[in-house]
Amino acid sequence: MNKLIILIFLLINFTDDDTKSDQFITRQGQVSFFSYTSVEDIEAKNNQVLSIIDISKNEIAVSMLMNAFVFKKSLMHEHFNESYIESDLYPKATFEGNIIDFDPSETDTQTRMVKGKLTIHGITKEVEIKTTIEQVNGSFVLNGDFEVTVKDFDIKIPPILAPNIAKVISIKFKFEYQHYEK
Amino acid sequence: MEMNAVSADITISSEELVSSFMVDERSANSMYRGKVIEVEGIVKDVTFLNNRNTVFLYGDNKYSSVICDMFPNQENEIKNLKKGQKIKIKGVCKGFLKDAILLNCMLINTTNQ
Numbered sequence: 105m106n107k108l109i110i111l112i113f114l115l116i117n118f119t120d121d122d123t124k125s126d127q128f129i130t131r132q133g134q135v136s137f138f139s140y141t142s143v144e145d146i147e148a149k150n151n152q153v154l155s156i157i158d159i160s161k162n163e164i165a166v167s168m169l170m171n172a173f174v175f176k177k178s179l180m181h182e183h184f185n186e187s188y189i190e191s192d193l194y195p196k197a198t199f200e201g202n203i204i205d206f207d208p209s210e211t212d213t214q215t216r217m218v219k220g221k222l223t224i225h226g227i228t229k230e231v232e233i234k235t236t237i238e239q240v241n242g243s244f245v246l247n248g249d250f251e252v253t254v255k256d257f258d259i260k261i262p263p264i265l266a267p268n269i270a271k272v273i274s275i276k277f278k279f280e281y282q283h284y285e286k
Numbered sequence: 287m288e289m290n291a292v293s294a295d296i297t298i299s300s301e302e303l304v305s306s307f308m309v310d311e312r313s314a315n316s317m318y319r320g321k322v323i324e325v326e327g328i329v330k331d332v333t334f335l336n337n338r339n340t341v342f343l344y345g346d347n348k349y350s351s352v353i354c355d356m357f358p359n360q361e362n363e364i365k366n367l368k369k370g371q372k373i374k375i376k377g378v379c380k381g382f383l384k385d386a387i388l389l390n391c392m393l394i395n396t397t398n399q
Contacts, residue, residue, distance in 0.1 A: 131353060131383075132340065132353075151340075152355065152380075152383070152387045167383050171319075171320070196381075278336075
């Protein structure tokens with residue numbers, strides 16, 4: 105009898121695990137950045153950002169290829185990759201963190217803080233980023249913006265180009281997740 | 287970049303491309319990153335999210351694909367693609383996250399070969 109109970113218990117647990125995963129993924133997340141100065145405005149967008157959230161642990165991970173940012177001018181793309189970000193040495197920017205007080209059952213849009221480690225150009229900083237979380241068809245959409253100070257990430261701008269690049273860069277993100285089938 | 291004018295440095299199947307990144311990302315990067323490559327593979331999905339025309343080609347496993355961000359002028363051809371169809375795409379390989387990523391992609395017409 106005891107064995108039967110254990111068996112039933114195991115069955116229920118396993119079937120439960122099979123049918124619902126707590127992970128959601130996007131492979132087509134969007135991250136844009138903007139640098140506004142009196143000399144010129146620079147804007148670039150990455151449409152292939154990877155992100156996974158785990159709603160049972162409130163964890164979020166983001167990864168992107170720096171050379172996949174698209175600029176309006178190819179010269180900007182070249183400077184960004186070869187001189188500033190050095191994407192051969194540091195091909196990815198990543199973020200790993202926790203969504204504080206995230207309630208996955210909430211159907212209204214929630215605004216939450218995400219706390220974690222942002223790595224750009226091989227330098228890791230603790231950051232807090234505000235995001236909205238919207239539930240759409242049983243999945244989630246995260247939207248937000250934040251600012252990054254160029255010198256925090258040891259990014260060297262040659263003096264001659266310093267007036268062209270903002271000291272603080274605005275970053276926008278939009279991640280539309282789908283259920284991650286395991 | 288005008289993809290019509292450039293010929294591919296390397297020709298490879300989408301399964302092989304994904305598997306070489308999974309086996310050794312560093313050596314795959316040195317082989318494919320920043321290069322114009324021609325990839326043959328089977329269409330897994332076509333999406334139009336965020337006004338991008340994106341074709342996914344099957345990798346060698348369930349979790350990883352080749353993500354091809356297509357030129358805007360490819361839109362009509364992309365709309366006619368069917369899942370399971372075998373196609374060839376030329377694009378610039380940018381590297382690998384969970385999938386291999388190709389930008390500036392265009393379809394290579396294989397019907398008259």
